[in-house]
Amino acid sequence: MWKEAQINIFYLYLAARSTMITVLAGGTGSAKFVRGLSKIVPTDEITIISNVGDNVELLGLYICPDIDTIMYLFAGLLDQRRGWGVANDTFKALNMLREYGFETWFKLGDKDLATHIQRTFLLKQGKTLSEVTEVLCRSLGVRAKIIPSSNSKIETKILTRKGKIHFQEFWVKRKAKDRVLAVIYEGIEQAEPSPGVIESILEADKIFFSPANPVTSIGPIINVPGVKNALIETKATVVAITPIIGKAPVSGPAGKLMKGLGYDVSPLGVAQIYSDLIDVFVLDTVDARLKSKIEQLGIKCIATSTLMANLVDEKRLAREILEHI
Amino acid sequence: MWKEAQINIFYLYLAARSTMITVLAGGTGSAKFVRGLSKIVPTDEITIISNVGDNVELLGLYICPDIDTIMYLFAGLLDQRRGWGVANDTFKALNMLREYGFETWFKLGDKDLATHIQRTFLLKQGKTLSEVTEVLCRSLGVRAKIIPSSNSKIETKILTRKGKIHFQEFWVKRKAKDRVLAVIYEGIEQAEPSPGVIESILEADKIFFSPANPVTSIGPIINVPGVKNALIETKATVVAITPIIGKAPVSGPAGKLMKGLGYDVSPLGVAQIYSDLIDVFVLDTVDARLKSKIEQLGIKCIATSTLMANLVDEKRLAREILEHI
Numbered sequence: 285m286w287k288e289a290q291i292n293i294f295y296l297y298l299a300a301r302s303t304m305i306t307v308l309a310g311g312t313g314s315a316k317f318v319r320g321l322s323k324i325v326p327t328d329e330i331t332i333i334s335n336v337g338d339n340v341e342l343l344g345l346y347i348c349p350d351i352d353t354i355m356y357l358f359a360g361l362l363d364q365r366r367g368w369g370v371a372n373d374t375f376k377a378l379n380m381l382r383e384y385g386f387e388t389w390f391k392l393g394d395k396d397l398a399t400h401i402q403r404t405f406l407l408k409q410g411k412t413l414s415e416v417t418e419v420l421c422r423s424l425g426v427r428a429k430i431i432p433s434s435n436s437k438i439e440t441k442i443l444t445r446k447g448k449i450h451f452q453e454f455w456v457k458r459k460a461k462d463r464v465l466a467v468i469y470e471g472i473e474q475a476e477p478s479p480g481v482i483e484s485i486l487e488a489d490k491i492f493f494s495p496a497n498p499v500t501s502i503g504p505i506i507n508v509p510g511v512k513n514a515l516i517e518t519k520a521t522v523v524a525i526t527p528i529i530g531k532a533p534v535s536g537p538a539g540k541l542m543k544g545l546g547y548d549v550s551p552l553g554v555a556q557i558y559s560d561l562i563d564v565f566v567l568d569t570v571d572a573r574l575k576s577k578i579e580q581l582g583i584k585c586i587a588t589s590t591l592m593a594n595l596v597d598e599k600r601l602a603r604e605i606l607e608h609i
Numbered sequence: 610m611w612k613e614a615q616i617n618i619f620y621l622y623l624a625a626r627s628t629m630i631t632v633l634a635g636g637t638g639s640a641k642f643v644r645g646l647s648k649i650v651p652t653d654e655i656t657i658i659s660n661v662g663d664n665v666e667l668l669g670l671y672i673c674p675d676i677d678t679i680m681y682l683f684a685g686l687l688d689q690r691r692g693w694g695v696a697n698d699t700f701k702a703l704n705m706l707r708e709y710g711f712e713t714w715f716k717l718g719d720k721d722l723a724t725h726i727q728r729t730f731l732l733k734q735g736k737t738l739s740e741v742t743e744v745l746c747r748s749l750g751v752r753a754k755i756i757p758s759s760n761s762k763i764e765t766k767i768l769t770r771k772g773k774i775h776f777q778e779f780w781v782k783r784k785a786k787d788r789v790l791a792v793i794y795e796g797i798e799q800a801e802p803s804p805g806v807i808e809s810i811l812e813a814d815k816i817f818f819s820p821a822n823p824v825t826s827i828g829p830i831i832n833v834p835g836v837k838n839a840l841i842e843t844k845a846t847v848v849a850i851t852p853i854i855g856k857a858p859v860s861g862p863a864g865k866l867m868k869g870l871g872y873d874v875s876p877l878g879v880a881q882i883y884s885d886l887i888d889v890f891v892l893d894t895v896d897a898r899l900k901s902k903i904e905q906l907g908i909k910c911i912a913t914s915t916l917m918a919n920l921v922d923e924k925r926l927a928r929e930i931l932e933h934i
Contacts, residue, residue: 385748398701
């Protein structure tokens, strides 16, 4: 009798329990997918595991471009045209920093600067990056959970013929003009997943590899020790959305990086990188001919329009994927 | 023959040598006097010894309000109406910091913030405050020499019935509403004058105590060990300009602070504080009746119009003083 009641309560709990969605995210491309998703499912059911490999310290300020992009998105502050930074921001401080000789290749808006100042201040007080992220998100009214992949320092470095340079220098300063010889996630072997990363993978119903650079956005997340195992163990459906349509990424330097590492710059190349970890791959209809090759990897393949030019596209893509998995 | 030539060269050198002027300075009031002075004498003949007792660390940024006011003045950037900060500055970062819960009683403009970021960054690299000040001034094309009174940490604290609070909290946040029980220059006993402070006093032709708060602007300069001795030893004419007209300071909380410490809130009270160190005291014509009392202290006294409402006033005052000493 008691046991029966307990079982009933358990089933009631399961039915009432909301769908938990976990998204592995980089910057711009991820933000588009996440925005669409957030219009379809309640934001408090969404957990974002954010890339930290792009983080960079400039002028003593600790900057987390990918965390900020997603945080600004949920806070309704993201500059949607640029895909980064705060909408309607100004650059007065940056212009003054130029007077002081600062190389202003990294664009820091005035409002954005406040985030970096506050984050750096809280980190210096001894808080971890995930604690700081939680504080900042709460201040901005963000209801989704944004977790940095790790509180350890992981820095994505690009080996070029000129030597090893930080990803931000490769991409933002030098506009990805150097040939890529290797990509190193510095510090990743010693890194630990931050609190909640493994749980959010194991306990999720659905996990998305958002459309992001597989080398420098998703790579530094899935290579944090323990993350791949959790992705294999989880009962969640794991879905990757292609960041590449045809032969080129929708945004960012993924093509250059994949080519440099010997991958095929195509949805197939991305599916091959993820093949051990995902159940479903979403590619664009223009690449539908690759479906069978991807299915040969043991991955279910969905072909649809993946280009997200506006919120209508973003919502449609998120809804379509949720319906098909 | 040789000796004679050497002596001649020495006299030629003396004749060619420019007048060296050293100014002890706080913020707003000092800036007005210094601006007038800088229109009369070449700026590269002016050395400013700047108060550091007002310096404050906020959000991990090291802020030097008095140094910045004088630096912005010489750089042509000072907001002359407010008497502090950069003209036409905006407050976007500050508004965003408010979102993050920062108490925004201390006004930090966006351009101004760049100064604090760059200063903090350079200090963390191991540079001294005087080295950093030199670097910042050079970047902004400042030709006057601005020297912090000390590279050691000196913090002006005000003892009130609520306890000991930082001068900025007393003045900017609490608008000087607390009764002043004592003023403490924390750290001053162990402080050393920064390089050039003693030399600029000993080698000057004229030294000015600019019209500034004697307790919290000039006080933390002249009480740095070694400075009073240098002021007594120097052959320069030492001139103080009153910050008080009638019974009230032209700007700032000098009245409240002087009263709290038992001084007479009047030009006479200021002259009494400085009596051992100065040769000349400049008071306003409205206070001309105090002349004989001040002269009884062994100080020459000049009465003139000291209110500086605009650049014409500022220049006239500087010229008049230079002519009479």
